[in-house]
Amino acid sequence: MLIVFNPTAGRRRRQRLDRALAVLRRLGFGFDLAETARPGHAEHLARAAAQAGQGLVVAAGGDGTIAEVAAGLAGSTAALGVLPLGTANVFAWELGIPIRPEAAASLLAEGEARGLYPGLARFGDGSARLFVQMLGAGFDAAVVAHLDLGLKQRIGRGAYVWGAVRELARYRFPPLRLVFADGEMRASSVIVSKGRLYAGRHLLAPAAEAAAPGFQVAIFRGSGPVAAAAYGAALPLNLLPHMPGLVLRPATWLRIEGEGVAVQADGDPAGRLPVEVAVAPTPLRVLLPRRAGFARAA
Numbered sequence: 001m002l003i004v005f006n007p008t009a010g011r012r013r014r015q016r017l018d019r020a021l022a023v024l025r026r027l028g029f030g031f032d033l034a035e036t037a038r039p040g041h042a043e044h045l046a047r048a049a050a051q052a053g054q055g056l057v058v059a060a061g062g063d064g065t066i067a068e069v070a071a072g073l074a075g076s077t078a079a080l081g082v083l084p085l086g087t088a089n090v091f092a093w094e095l096g097i098p099i100r101p102e103a104a105a106s107l108l109a110e111g112e113a114r115g116l117y118p119g120l121a122r123f124g125d126g127s128a129r130l131f132v133q134m135l136g137a138g139f140d141a142a143v144v145a146h147l148d149l150g151l152k153q154r155i156g157r158g159a160y161v162w163g164a165v166r167e168l169a170r171y172r173f174p175p176l177r178l179v180f181a182d183g184e185m186r187a188s189s190v191i192v193s194k195g196r197l198y199a200g201r202h203l204l205a206p207a208a209e210a211a212a213p214g215f216q217v218a219i220f221r222g223s224g225p226v227a228a229a230a231y232g233a234a235l236p237l238n239l240l241p242h243m244p245g246l247v248l249r250p251a252t253w254l255r256i257e258g259e260g261v262a263v264q265a266d267g268d269p270a271g272r273l274p275v276e277v278a279v280a281p282t283p284l285r286v287l288l289p290r291r292a293g294f295a296r297a298a
């Protein structure tokens with residue numbers, strides 16, 4: 001097993017990693033540990049490991065690190081394991097992967113690999129990017145793009161709240177055009193979600209089935225700072241899905257247009273519109289709790 005550790009993900013991550021490694025050693029599990037040195041490095045490490053015949057590659061980090069490892073494993077038979085050390089850890093909450101390092105390490109020993117279908121984003125410049133949990137365009141991507149990373153290191157998720165408040169004052173809410181296989185819609189923001197949860201364990205898309213190929217698309221039709229503030233206030237109360245102006249619909253493909261508008265994938269800046277979103281052609285084998293019960297929103 002190779003563990004790919006992002007030393008910049010989340011807070012107190014190294015102590016949390018050490019707690020997980022202590023359990024693996026106690027269980028007699030052999031592992032190699034590799035630290036990422038830059039964005040994108042986890043993908044290279046994972047691909048090289050899979051090509052060398054490694055059967056299990058563990059992403060020790062947040063959702064961005066998981067997505068990079070997933071991209072490196074794409075098309076191989078190696079399974080993805082997760083030690084959730086990130087700031088929001090939405091993928092882990094969604095799939096019932098324990099957040100406690102000791103329990104997450106035990107899962108690496110006793111979990112079962114199940115096939116999940118990531119999303120694949122293709123951008124106007126020809127680049128492509130895999131995402132495991134969600135992709136957003138518009139307001140939330142602007143928050144991610146302008147996030148104060150120093151503040152995130154210090155206070156964690158609060159940095160996103162502060163970033164959102166700042167963004168309310170300056171975001172211009174340019175209109176987006178969403179093209180589905182069966183028609184078009186206008187929106188001020190959109191989140192394409194593999195799962196039910198968003199920003200930790202808050203409810204976004206109750207009908208989502210994380211293990212199924214395809215997405216729930218959250219289409220924010222309310223525009224302007226007042227609507228965005230209302231959506232933001234509803235999120236921690238798990239009332240977002242019921243907000244006026246929010247439309248949720250399933251899709252397996254869509255194109256999002258809005259010249260120059262920021263895109264985020266799994267909580268990291270991912271480029272700019274236009275983007276085409278589809279289901280990845282090959283499933284990703286992910287180590288999950290046996291009889292995985294997908295988590296409830298908090």
Ligand SMILES: Nc1ncnc2c1ncn2[C@@H]1O[C@H](COP(=O)(O)OP(=O)(O)OP(=O)(O)O)[C@@H](O)[C@H]1O
Nearest residue numbers: 009010036037039061062063064065086087088089
């Ligand atoms: N050594 C490094 N220096 C700077 N950035 C790095 C390094 N290694 C990885 N990264 C980048 O850090 C990004 C964010 O990390 P990650 O998503 O794992 O943590 P997080 O943002 O704290 O967690 P979450 O996504 O759960 O909120 C990754 O997408 C990756 O590109």
